[in-house]
Amino acid sequence: MKPHVVMHMGTSIDARIVPHEWPGTRAFGEIYERIHRDLKGDAWIVGRVTMAEFGKGEPLPIKATEAYPRATWKAPGAEAGPYAIAIDQGAKLHLNINRANGDAIVAVLTEAAPDDHLAELRRDGISYLFAGKSELDLPLALDRLAADFGIKRLLLEGGGGINGSFLSAGLIDEISLMILPVADGTTGTPTLFDRPTGPGVGLTLQSVDQLENGILHLKYAITR
Structure with missing residues (x-):
């Protein structure tokens, strides 16, 4: 069963x-991290x-010296969370670290990731799992995050x-x-959701809180 997913963002x-x-x-940033912990x-x-912003x-x-099985690999010392998960469909991340904000990193890859990249992740102590052959399968990724x-x-x-x-x-x-x-209003900058097309998704408002510095904190449930 997939994890319960809470999108936490500021805009x-x-x-x-x-x-x-x-x-x-x-x-x-300080308020964001406080709520992050509270969640x-x-x-x-x-x-x-x-x-990539956490990389060093x-x-x-x-170069890999062997062929690695396309199976979940958990780095030593990463047996328990919290975890920092990175979606990296193209196997392009080069971090040189194994933790982000103190949390063990897990890379989500496809089976097309080359052995050289897997060797680099193992050297750096970064756990990884696979979800999809060459295109990322998000539901499968979440199932494996839960199971593994x-x-x-x-x-x-x-x-x-x-x-x-x-x-x-x-x-x-x-x-x-x-x-x-x-x-803001800057043309062409990323927004909360950027996708080519799709039907709107209904939300149910759960709470509204006015925080310090004039920040509003809204909580919604997805309407199924």
């Missing part, structure tokens, strides 16, 4: 999610671009693309949305 009043020169971003997830999940130094690729890593409650904190993919696949159960008192 401007016009749903932009990249805080270029937004006022009050430091205070927002009590077993793991949080982001896309490749977001996880230049890429250090290596014991994740029951997952916080989705990605960019508009991954959020849109979860929305289209019907994988989001709740939304925790922080709205900052900022108007």
Whole structure:
């Protein structure tokens, strides 16, 4: 059974999610992390671009000396969460670290990932699993996160693309949305959900709280 997925995000009043020169971003970051902890997830999940921000130094690729089975591999010391999950369909992440914000990293790959990349992940102590042959299968990824890593409650904190993919696949159960008192309006910047097309998804409002610094915190359940 897949984990319960709570999307936790912060936006401007016009749903932009990249805080270029937004006022009050430091205070927002502190409040965001506080709510992140309060949501009590077993793991949080982001896309490749977001996880790359945690990387250290230049890429250090290596050559594999063996062929690896396309099966979940759990790094030593990563037997228990919380986990930081990275969606990396193209096997392009080179992090040189094994933890993000103190949480053990797990890469979600397809079976097309080359052995060289798997060798690099093993060297760096990054766990990984496979979901799909060459295209990522999100429902399968969530099932394997639950079965192989014991994740029951997952916080989705990605960019508009991954959020849109979860929305289209019907994988989001709740939304925790922080709205900052900022108007952005920048053309072409990522928004809360970016996807080519799809029907709208109904929400049920659960609560609205006014936090410090004029931030609103809204909680929604997905209407099934």
